[in-house]
Amino acid sequence: MSRSPPQIHAGGEPTENGMKQEEEEEEGADEEDLDDELDASQLERFIRDRRRAKSLPAYPALLNGPHGAEEGRKRVKFADSMGLSLARVKHFSSLEEPQIPSKVLSRHRSFPLEQQDLLSSLCHSFAAGLRADLPELRDTERRVQRHRVCLERLAATQLDVRGHVRVLSGCAGKEVGVRYTFNGWLSHMDAQAVPVAANEPGLVGERFAFTVYIPPLADPGSAVHLAVYLKCEEGEFWDNNEGQNYTVRYRCVPGHAPFVSAAFHAT
Known part of the structure; x- marks a missing residue:
């Protein structure tokens, strides 16, 4: 850094004021150099902190102490660095029976029986059927x-009711089916019947077949009411x-x- 020459009087020696001014200029230059070094170090620290992300400490008050930053810093250790595995894999096989804890079984046995379970236990010595x-x-x-x-035949199986319907020949545009209800005609449904090939000689009319599926968990005493119909251009017949x-x-x-749950036995 260039310095201004000291002021010299005619005698050739620097004066006292000139010496003071020179010292002040040197001190100012040193302070500027120090400020430049501080700015450079702060900039370097700022860039280093920007590269390394930091999370907010759980207890900021600890950072106010002399060793707060060191004590509040969290340390992360990975399992593999301590000789442990990073993942644990459990293989299940359908051939192995599941191991149910005894606590779960005891808690399950303590529950009261539901109404459906009581009904199933009661019907172990009964056979369900349709009549x-x-x-x-x-x-x-x-x-x-x-x-x-007219209804020609009606049979009840374990899961449905099947029947044959006989209709008079010669009806154009006919539709044959059965109307049934499970709740005493509060509501009803229709099932269409399909033609059946008949090889009987002298058969009067045509034969149709229908199937009505029964709910698998019907209550004892419940009933299925039905009627067959014929709809054609000449009118509707029942x-x-x-x-x-x-x-x-x-x-x-x-x-x-033995009682078979959710099924019916044919009669």
Whole structure:
């Protein structure tokens, strides 16, 4: 750094004021150099801090102490650095039975039995079945000629009710089906019947078949009411058992066969 020459009087020696001015200029230059060094160090520290992300400490008050920054800093250790595995894999096989803790089993046994469980336990010695409450279907030819449609056959299986419908031939644009209800005609549904090939000689009319699926968990005493119909261009014709409807009831009868849940036994 260039310095101004001291002021010299005629005698050739520097004066006292000139010496003081020179010292002040040297002190000012030293302070400027120190400020430049501080600015450079602060800039370097700022750049280094920007590269390394820091999170807010959990207890900022600890940083106010002399060793707060060192004591409040968190240290992270990885499992592999301590000889442990980073992941644990459990393989399950469908051939192995699950190991249920005894606490879970004891808690499950302490629950009271539900109503459905009580009903299942009660019916272990009973056989569930469907019984058709209808007269023997006879004189099919006479009934089909009288009503143009009649129920010819009805059978109950474990999960459904199936039947045959006989209709009079010669009806154009006919639609044959069955209307049924599970709640005493509060609501009803229709199921369409499909034609069945008949190889019987002299068969009067045409034969159709239908299937009505029964709810698997019907209550004892519940019933299915149904009636068959024929819709054609000439009108709408019904066979409803002379106004009484055809009925299939669910029942429990004593037997030695084991109870099958959610299913019916044919009668």
